[in-house]
Amino acid sequence: MSDTATSSARHHVVIIGSGFGGLFAAQRLKRADVDITLIARTTHHLFQPMLYQVATGIVSEGEIAPATRIILRHQKNATVLLGDVFDIDVNAQTVTSRLLERVTVTPYDSLIIAAGADQSYFGNDEFAEYAPGMKTIDHALELRGRILGAFEQAELSDDPAEREKLLTFVVVGAGPTGVEMAGQIAEMAERTLKGSFRHIDPTQARVILLDAASAVLAPFGPKLSAKAQKRLEKMGVEIQLNAMVTNLDYDGLEVKDADGTVRRIEAQCKVWSAGVQASSLGKVLAEQTGVELDRAGRVKVGPDLTVPGNPNVFVVGDMMAVDKVPGVAQGAIQGGRYAADAIKAELRGQTPDQRKPFSYFDKGSMATISRYAAVMQVPLPFTEKKFETEGYFAWLGWLMLHLVYLVGFRNRLNTFINWFFAFTTRGRTQLAVTEQQVYARTAMGALSELERREAEEIQEKLARAQRRQGA
Numbered sequence: 188m189s190d191t192a193t194s195s196a197r198h199h200v201v202i203i204g205s206g207f208g209g210l211f212a213a214q215r216l217k218r219a220d221v222d223i224t225l226i227a228r229t230t231h232h233l234f235q236p237m238l239y240q241v242a243t244g245i246v247s248e249g250e251i252a253p254a255t256r257i258i259l260r261h262q263k264n265a266t267v268l269l270g271d272v273f274d275i276d277v278n279a280q281t282v283t284s285r286l287l288e289r290v291t292v293t294p295y296d297s298l299i300i301a302a303g304a305d306q307s308y309f310g311n312d313e314f315a316e317y318a319p320g321m322k323t324i325d326h327a328l329e330l331r332g333r334i335l336g337a338f339e340q341a342e343l344s345d346d347p348a349e350r351e352k353l354l355t356f357v358v359v360g361a362g363p364t365g366v367e368m369a370g371q372i373a374e375m376a377e378r379t380l381k382g383s384f385r386h387i388d389p390t391q392a393r394v395i396l397l398d399a400a401s402a403v404l405a406p407f408g409p410k411l412s413a414k415a416q417k418r419l420e421k422m423g424v425e426i427q428l429n430a431m432v433t434n435l436d437y438d439g440l441e442v443k444d445a446d447g448t449v450r451r452i453e454a455q456c457k458v459w460s461a462g463v464q465a466s467s468l469g470k471v472l473a474e475q476t477g478v479e480l481d482r483a484g485r486v487k488v489g490p491d492l493t494v495p496g497n498p499n500v501f502v503v504g505d506m507m508a509v510d511k512v513p514g515v516a517q518g519a520i521q522g523g524r525y526a527a528d529a530i531k532a533e534l535r536g537q538t539p540d541q542r543k544p545f546s547y548f549d550k551g552s553m554a555t556i557s558r559y560a561a562v563m564q565v566p567l568p569f570t571e572k573k574f575e576t577e578g579y580f581a582w583l584g585w586l587m588l589h590l591v592y593l594v595g596f597r598n599r600l601n602t603f604i605n606w607f608f609a610f611t612t613r614g615r616t617q618l619a620v621t622e623q624q625v626y627a628r629t630a631m632g633a634l635s636e637l638e639r640r641e642a643e644e645i646q647e648k649l650a651r652a653q654r655r656q657g658a
């Protein structure tokens with residue numbers, strides 16, 4: 188089935204992605220004389236910085252992922268389409284997306300591509316089955332199921348070695364997401380689950396945070412990195428640095444240390460938070476336009492965030508490679524707004540060569556470690572120096588800032604209430620897991636295996652029929 192999304196008489200802006208880059212670009216065009224079609228493969232705008240709180244039962248997925256069409260319902264010039272974009276034709280100026288068997292071709296005058304990034308397993312994609320990443324709601328719910336499922340299985344086991352394996356949690360990647368996950372698993376075991384099992388002691392769970400690099404939260408510099416490490420260790424998290432994962436399976440992982448020793452850690456529950464790979468739409472652009480991609484697959488855009496030679500094709504957010512712009516929410520928000528402003532200026536008669544280059548305003552970085560502890564780094568104006576702090580006030584700052592950027596008043600209120608109870612008591616309200624969440628990946632794997640076998644059978648039947656005809 189194939190459709191063509193209505194082409195409009197007004198300047199038509201197509202936006203791919205409903206994340207920070209896509210949504211903020213669409214909202215910036217609210218009063219512009221344009222028609223906008225926002226196409227995304229998820230129905231929601233996901234606030235990724237709080238995914239770890241979904242995975243560890245602090246907030247619900249609805250609070251951090253409001254429906255995009257509800258956010259934009261009063262913006263009359265915006266249409267939201269659900270679909271997975273798999274092709275962009277920069278000559279015909281069309282975007283092709285798929286929803287189940289329905290293929291939709293959407294023409295554009297200007298295109299803003301904000302399709303973000305996926306988890307990178309550095310060429311070992313098979314690791315994903317045993318160590319989910321942390322990029323989507325599916326990932327967070329699957330991880331929540333795996334974490335709580337491991338405690339449940341341990342409660343039933345009489346075998347001490349098996350129990351140890353089930354109560355060992357390994358987080359790979361000691362960046363902000365890894366640190367947040369390790370801290371929260373430790374806190375969940377220590378506070379929330381304490382006393383709720385009869386055969387195991389959840390506080391005995393072993394949480395390991397490992398990284399091939401030599402520091403925790405390396406981009407935050409040596410001082411904050413050391414403080415974060417100390418704080419995690421105080422909570423009982425084992426930090427293993429200069430440790431590279433060389434293999435990973437259902438029961439554990441193989442790690443190579445700096446001295447070349449290879450050792451094995453038995454752990455059923457693994458979390459992968461090491462490395463990102465930009466959306467494969469970058470490759471689609473590269474094949475057509477010859478634009479260069481960096482090692483993470485990000486598009487090397489020009490100073491106006493467009494693909495060289497294509498002044499109407501903007502790439503923003505985690506997909507763009509621009510000097511000194513990190514892959515963070517502010518990079519995407521500012522990039523999305525810049526692209527929207529450039530389109531508005533063009534409607535007023537500005538030509539692409541008159542555009543001012545994109546300039547990123549660094550508002551600082553933060554990462555939480557645990558309840559009451561975070562690190563924060565804010566650039567000081569007119570100097571190269573940064574203000575650094577850690578502990579309670581940094582944590583309060585993290586909470587406040589993340590509340591401000593959550594979309595929707597009720598989401599903010601609900602989150603605030605959940606935070607209040609999660610941090611002042613031992614309670615977490617979002618600990619439900621369903622069988623489907625835990626087994627979805629296995630079920631989908633089995634389904635694709637079934638589809639593959641069916642396809643092979645059909646091929647075989649066709650080949651046999653052709654042979655019979657030939658004979």
Ligand SMILES: Cc1cc2nc3c(=O)[nH]c(=O)nc-3n(C[C@H](O)[C@H](O)[C@H](O)COP(=O)(O)OP(=O)(O)OC[C@H]3O[C@@H](n4cnc5c(N)ncnc54)[C@H](O)[C@@H]3O)c2cc1C
Nearest residue numbers: 204205206207208228236272302303504505514515516519
């Ligand atoms: C776990 C985690 C924690 C983080 N914590 C922080 C933090 O504390 N502070 C911070 O500043 N940043 C943080 N980040 C980074 C920040 O979330 C990203 O930099 C930001 O989301 C990038 O925005 P984006 O619009 O480029 O991509 P995204 O927000 O990832 O949005 C991509 C959009 O594109 C859609 N899409 C993807 N492919 C297709 C396709 N083929 N067809 C159609 N639609 C598609 C997706 O559905 C999604 O809507 C975190 C990221 C993660 C994963």
